[in-house]
Amino acid sequence: MFLRALMGSRRRDASFPAPLSSLKRQPQRWRKFISYYRPHLRLLAADLCCAALVAATAVALPLLANFVLAHLPTLPASQAMPQLVGWGSILLAVVLVQALATYFVDYRGHVMGARIEAQVRRELFEHCQKLSFAFYDRQRTGQLMSRITTDSLWLGELFHHGPEDATIGLLKFVGALAVIFALDAPTGWAISTMIPLAIGYAFIFNRHMKLAMRSSKERIAAVNERVEDTLSGIRVVQSFGTEAEEQRRFDVENRSFLRSRSRGYRSEAMLWSGMDAFAQLVTVTVIATGALRVIGGEIGVADVLTLLLAAGVLVDPLKRLDNFIRLWQEGYTGFVRAMELLEEQPDIGDRPSAKALGAIAGDVSFEDVSFRYGQAGPMVLGGLSLKIDAGEFIALVGPSGVGKSTLCSLLPRFYELSSGRITIDGKDIRDVTLASLRQAIGVVQQDVYLFAGSVADNLRYGRPGANQKDLVAAARAANAHDFIMSLPQGYDTEIGQRGVRLSGGQKQRLTIARAFLKAPSILIFDEATSALDNESERAIQQALLTLAQGRTTIVIAHRLSTVRHADRILVLTEAGIVEEGPHDLLMAQEGVYASLHRLQGRI
Numbered sequence: 001m002f003l004r005a006l007m008g009s010r011r012r013d014a015s016f017p018a019p020l021s022s023l024k025r026q027p028q029r030w031r032k033f034i035s036y037y038r039p040h041l042r043l044l045a046a047d048l049c050c051a052a053l054v055a056a057t058a059v060a061l062p063l064l065a066n067f068v069l070a071h072l073p074t075l076p077a078s079q080a081m082p083q084l085v086g087w088g089s090i091l092l093a094v095v096l097v098q099a100l101a102t103y104f105v106d107y108r109g110h111v112m113g114a115r116i117e118a119q120v121r122r123e124l125f126e127h128c129q130k131l132s133f134a135f136y137d138r139q140r141t142g143q144l145m146s147r148i149t150t151d152s153l154w155l156g157e158l159f160h161h162g163p164e165d166a167t168i169g170l171l172k173f174v175g176a177l178a179v180i181f182a183l184d185a186p187t188g189w190a191i192s193t194m195i196p197l198a199i200g201y202a203f204i205f206n207r208h209m210k211l212a213m214r215s216s217k218e219r220i221a222a223v224n225e226r227v228e229d230t231l232s233g234i235r236v237v238q239s240f241g242t243e244a245e246e247q248r249r250f251d252v253e254n255r256s257f258l259r260s261r262s263r264g265y266r267s268e269a270m271l272w273s274g275m276d277a278f279a280q281l282v283t284v285t286v287i288a289t290g291a292l293r294v295i296g297g298e299i300g301v302a303d304v305l306t307l308l309l310a311a312g313v314l315v316d317p318l319k320r321l322d323n324f325i326r327l328w329q330e331g332y333t334g335f336v337r338a339m340e341l342l343e344e345q346p347d348i349g350d351r352p353s354a355k356a357l358g359a360i361a362g363d364v365s366f367e368d369v370s371f372r373y374g375q376a377g378p379m380v381l382g383g384l385s386l387k388i389d390a391g392e393f394i395a396l397v398g399p400s401g402v403g404k405s406t407l408c409s410l411l412p413r414f415y416e417l418s419s420g421r422i423t424i425d426g427k428d429i430r431d432v433t434l435a436s437l438r439q440a441i442g443v444v445q446q447d448v449y450l451f452a453g454s455v456a457d458n459l460r461y462g463r464p465g466a467n468q469k470d471l472v473a474a475a476r477a478a479n480a481h482d483f484i485m486s487l488p489q490g491y492d493t494e495i496g497q498r499g500v501r502l503s504g505g506q507k508q509r510l511t512i513a514r515a516f517l518k519a520p521s522i523l524i525f526d527e528a529t530s531a532l533d534n535e536s537e538r539a540i541q542q543a544l545l546t547l548a549q550g551r552t553t554i555v556i557a558h559r560l561s562t563v564r565h566a567d568r569i570l571v572l573t574e575a576g577i578v579e580e581g582p583h584d585l586l587m588a589q590e591g592v593y594a595s596l597h598r599l600q601g602r603i
């Protein structure tokens with residue numbers, strides 16, 4: 001059905017892309033990651049300067065404290081007091097500078113991260129709109145939504161905290177270690193021997209966390225997908241009473257997510273407790289070696305206090321390493337998942353030499369057209385040829401599943417031909433820009449898709465700049481004006497998600513009105529299969545005939561009453577077009593068309 005083509009089939013492949021190609025793309029991804037900073041270089045530089053200031057002030061504090069503690073007690077009280085006030089003021093100033101730098105880093109740095117996150121999300125959304133029907137046939141909306149929304153939530157944090165935390169952490173660590181070595185090299189060596197152990201430990205659990213993060217992102221995407229699927233089909237679920245089964249399927253995904261999350265937390269807890277223990281161990285080492293050195297008379301108590309303060313600065317980045325790794329893993333796996341989607345090449349696009357289609361008469365020609373869904377799918381259309389004159393009204397009839405909708409989705413290039421060519425006014429549709437091609441073609445689909453919003457918003461989808469007069473004219477032509485006026489707020493009535501507050505016939509008339517506003521030169525009308533009452537059916541048929549005037553029209557007809565007015569009826573079967581001509585001629589032939597007609601009991 002054409003609906004299947006427009007809304008996506010439920011047959012889907014595994015996730016994209018293959019892991020190997022994913023690995024090969026790592027360098028490109030790093031380049032891409034860095035490129036996101038380009039528009040924010042000044043902010044990034046200011047952020048990093050402030051981050052360096054935060055680290056420098058943190059390292060400066062133990063040094064200043066050492067000076068105050070070691071120097072002032074040696075002075076007489078009359079000199080010590082004014083000096084204490086002076087040094088106290090300096091210490092306060094350092095604290096103030098640190099607070100201001102932290103404020104800048106926290107506020108402006110986060111804003112920078114959020115801007116990049118918004119940019120990535122924008123690119124993802126824009127890119128998704130370019131991907132073809134074939135891509136959506138393979139993918140699940142819930143999974144895609146997860147990549148665009150949930151995954152990108154951590155991107156801002158990563159883009160902000162990534163460079164900033166690394167700068168602060170590294171400078172604090174190196175600075176504090178230098179202070180410790182300068183004050184007492186043996187204590188410095190004692191601490192240094194422990195560092196490789198801590199790094200090795202962090203490295204191992206970093207790997208565990210990375211795997212767990214990737215897995216929980218995939219699992220939450222599966223939960224999203226389930227929610228999306230069930231809630232979109234809630235009417236079917238409730239009418240079949242399959243709530244318990246849906247709940248069971250949801251629970252499976254949800255439990256799987258919980259398990260992967262728990263694995264992640266276990267690695268995180270191991271990392272956190274390990275790093276915390278390491279930090280305490282450093283403090284104990286400083287106290288032990290400091291005490292030994294004081295007993296030996298090599299350093300004073302003030303030095304031990306300074307060493308302890310410096311050790312506090314040194315272990316601070318290590319204590320926060322788990323946060324940093326978590327942020328990095330969450331953010332980077334989200335980034336990779338976003339990039340995988342961005343790397344998905346739209347398989348239908350403009351050729352470099354493509355030109356706008358321009359004004360057309362509307363001659364359409366299918367020349368030896370073959371098509372299959374996917375590379376391994378069965379051939380749906382094999383070598384079909386068909387000429388439609390400008391302004392002609394064509395009706396496509398035939399058994400279900402022979403490819404009527406498929407044929408129609410090839411014309412606006414929703415899918416790319418496997419072989420053959422299609423021309424409009426003699427121009428190959430692959431030589432014109434997609435935008436101009438689709439502008440020239442209006443599609444009224446069988447299962448109407450309306451957006452949440454007002455009637456007017458939905459009509460304006462046909463022509464964004466249309467004024468109220470245009471809307472009313474189009475609605476009148478589509479026999480929709482009267483029912484719109486009977487709605488509580490007329491054209492401003494909210495119609496609910498997918499137009500749930502309207503009847504099937506009303507929805508279809510709205511889409512016809514939408515097509516009127518678009519005023520395409522070529523019209524494809526996929527007639528609704530579901531039965532409408534006689535009045536609705538007549539209203540729609542009248543609207544269709546008005547809309548078809550002066551346009552090349554292809555109707556996929558399910559009710560043969562629709563096709564009586566057609567200039568030419570084409571009977572499509574698995575063998576191709578087996579009969580063609582106006583209604584009376586085909587009836588007289590007593591072939592497939594006549595028997596279909598008889599089946600519908602219309603003779």
Ligand SMILES: Nc1ncnc2c1ncn2[C@@H]1O[C@H](COP(=O)(O)OP(=O)(O)OP(=O)(O)O)[C@@H](O)[C@H]1O
Nearest residue numbers: 001002004009137373380400401402403404405406
């Ligand atoms: N997106 C898709 N992916 C894979 N196969 C598809 C897809 N859409 C349709 N098909 C298959 O292609 C064949 C032709 O389908 P199509 O919808 O074009 O038939 P149709 O003649 O319009 O049917 P109907 O009268 O029931 O609407 C069918 O076998 C169908 O299963």
